[in-house]
Amino acid sequence: MVTVPGGHVTLSDRRTERSWTVEVAPYLLAAYPLTGADHTHVTGTHPDSAQDGGRLPAHSVSWWDAVRYCNTLSRQEGLTPAYRLPDTEDGGEDQIAWDPDADGYRLPTEAEWEHACRAGTTGPRYGPLDDIAWHRGNSGERMHEVGGRRPNAWGLYDMLGNVWEWCWDLYDPEVYGSYRVLRGGGWFDEHWSCRASVRRRSHPTLRIEDVGLRLARSPRP
Template sequence: MRLQMITVGAGEVVLNDPRTAMSWPVKLAPYALSSCPVTRSDYAELTGADPTDSNLPVVDVTWLDAVRYCNTLSLAEGLRPAYRFLEGDEIELLDSSTGYRLPTEAEWEYACRAGTSGPRYGALDDIAWHRANSGERIREVGTREPNSWGFHDLLGNVWEWCWDLYDPEVYDTYRVLRGGGWFDEHWSCRASVRRRSHPTYAVDDVGFRVARSV
């Protein structure tokens, strides 16, 4: 596997939802997060998907696909899986597990900001593939400048699935997406922007990266 994990220390981040005009602080324990999104090669190696030697981010994966990948990766490395599948599509996160999992949106935003407080951790064209510079196509991971903690592509290229429910009272089981994608305008490629999608939807600009508790 080519995934490189970066350990992030404990901290706190304030999340914002312009739709509801709400803000809320979240305290974070230390965790590890992959430096780049999962690639097509990474995904095919573990899942039996069509073989590929592509360093493009894997896309057209549902939230459920991403969760299954996390469990498969954990088992491949001798770790206890982080997720337990219950009746239907209900999934339980096992808090005591140090296996691979999707990041929470607080973990995602904290890593994205890397100690900065503005909308982005650098000049957009330098750090992200977005509609104005991508040629309106997906690009290989790790080809834009990282933030100061070493994370690539947290903004632009592909939206990334997070663990969290978006707003269960309004949107039921829809999950959070973060980061913006290769076809998005600049205003979507900001550290605080939240998007949602149903956990069974697969979209051509949505991928994911993996996290672990440490």
């Protein structure tokens, strides 16, 4: 886990042409996307990514899978789970709660994700695209092991490209209901999707091969 300093980040949405600034407190963020090997080690299950190779990003993981993984890992390490979850995924969106004071693992907020991705930069990317990301132009239309491209200034790898990453936030509940935010772009995406500001949305039950997650934690009090 990398300690990410606090600060301010301005988010934007091309669809609504809206922008908003968020203050971000310091937090911890994994240096790499979750791997298939780590997912299997914690859960005992074998997602497609574990069969593909241990250092590939865990993929075909839904948002619900991701938050349950966070709680499972927290309990195994003696940490306080960050989420209170309903017994079922169906109709449970209004029942899930995040305890921001818990020291367990969680998904980053959208603001935390973009703040970490930018690492103090202001442009669309934190470096030349081919140096930092696996995308359609250089991936051979397949995912790659984590850490194979150059990290950003804060030591975070694969923030752009390889797999999209789930965030905690609802995308636009008035229009899209329970759809959650995805960030970062993936191995099959064109270059314009692999930018720090790009937002994608999907239903929290979606499982698809270009979507994974990255763990975050709040610092201990």
